[in-house]
Amino acid sequence: xxxNGFRHASSRKSLPANGARSMFSSMHLLILVFxxxxxxxxxxxxxxxxxxxxxxxxxxxxxxxxxxLMKVFSRIIVQDGAALLSVEFLPLxxxxxxxxxxxxxxxFNKSPQTEKTLLAFMYPTMLVGGAAAxxxxxxxxxxxxxPEIYEYFVYHASVVAFGLYIPLTKQVDFTWKRLGKTxxxxxxxxxxxxxxxxxxSQGIYRANFFYSSFPPLPGLPYLNFSFFGRTLxxxxxxxxxxxxxxxxxxxxxxxxxxxxFLIKNARIKKASDIA
Numbered sequence: 681x682x683x684n685g686f687r688h689a690s691s692r693k694s695l696p697a698n699g700a701r702s703m704f705s706s707m708h709l710l711i712l713v714f715x716x717x718x719x720x721x722x723x724x725x726x727x728x729x730x731x732x733x734x735x736x737x738x739x740x741x742x743x744x745x746x747x748x749l750m751k752v753f754s755r756i757i758v759q760d761g762a763a764l765l766s767v768e769f770l771p772l773x774x775x776x777x778x779x780x781x782x783x784x785x786x787x788f789n790k791s792p793q794t795e796k797t798l799l800a801f802m803y804p805t806m807l808v809g810g811a812a813a814x815x816x817x818x819x820x821x822x823x824x825x826x827p828e829i830y831e832y833f834v835y836h837a838s839v840v841a842f843g844l845y846i847p848l849t850k851q852v853d854f855t856w857k858r859l860g861k862t863x864x865x866x867x868x869x870x871x872x873x874x875x876x877x878x879x880x881s882q883g884i885y886r887a888n889f890f891y892s893s894f895p896p897l898p899g900l901p902y903l904n905f906s907f908f909g910r911t912l913x914x915x916x917x918x919x920x921x922x923x924x925x926x927x928x929x930x931x932x933x934x935x936x937x938x939x940x941f942l943i944k945n946a947r948i949k950k951a952s953d954i955a
Contacts (some may be wrong), residue, residue: 708822715814715837722841727848736845737786743838744779747831754827767880772889775839777869778802799851800858801865804937806841810836816896818922855943862934891926
C-alpha cells in the first residue's frame with residue numbers, strides 16, 4: 681500500500697518465494713525501532729510546538745526531494761548511451777502518490793475546502809499505509825548497504841508522522857461526509873491502478889501499483905488468492921476474491937481511523953440536543 685518510488689511494490693515476477701520470511705529480521709526490527717523514535721520525535725515536536733500546516737508541508741516536501749534524488753541517482757540504469765529509471769520506481773502507489781498531494785497543498789492549492797478534503801484522505805491512508813509499509817518492508821535486501829533502505833524507511837516514517845499530525849493538531853473535522861469522500865477517492869485510485877499496471881507491465885516485469893495485480897508478498901495469511909484456504913477453480917476467480925478481501929480490508933481500516941472522531945461527534949451532538 682505504499683511508496684513505489686522507493687520500490688515498495690516489489691512488482692517483479694521473480695519475487696522470491698520466501699520473501700515474506702525477510703520480515704522482522706534482526707536488521708528490520710532494529711530499523712523499526714529507529715523509525716518509531718523518529719516518528720514519535722517528529723509528532724511530539726509538531727504537536728507541542730504547534731507547527732503550522734504550511735511548515736509541516738515544507739518538511740514533507742523536503743523529505744520527498746531527498747527520497748526522489750536518492751532514488752534516481754542510486755537506481756537509474758545507464759547503458760547503450762541512455763539513462764533509464766525502472767518502471768517499478770514510478771510514484772503510483774498509495775503512499776507515493778501522497779507526493780503529489782503534498783506538493784499541491786504546499787505550492788498550488790488556494791481552496792480551503794480542497795485542503796480539508798485532501799487532508800481527510802491523507803490522514804488514514806498515510807497513517808495506516810505508511811505503518812503497513814514499514815512492517816511489510818518489501819524492499820530487499822534489508823541491509824544498511826542498500827541505499828533503498830534510507831529512501832524507503834525515512835519516507836514512510838515521515839508519512840506516518842504526518843498522518844498522526846493531521847488529527848492531533850485538529851487540521852480537519854472528520855465527518856461522515858468526509859469519510860464518504862475519502863472512500864470515493866481511494867476507490868477511484870484503486871480502480872485506475874488496474875490500468876496503470878497494464879500500461880507499465882513489460883515482458884516478464886509485472887507492475888503492481890496499489891497491489892491490485894497480486895499480493896505485496898507471497899505467503900501472506902489474508903492477502904492471497906485462496907478462498908478460506910481453498911484454491912478456487914480458476915486463477916481469475918482467485919484474483920477477484922483477493923480484490924474483495926483487499927477492498928474490504930481498506931474499508932475496515934479507514935472506517936476504524938474515522939470511528940473515534942465520528943463517535944465523538946455523535947456524542948457531542950447528542951449532548952447538545954439534550955441541552
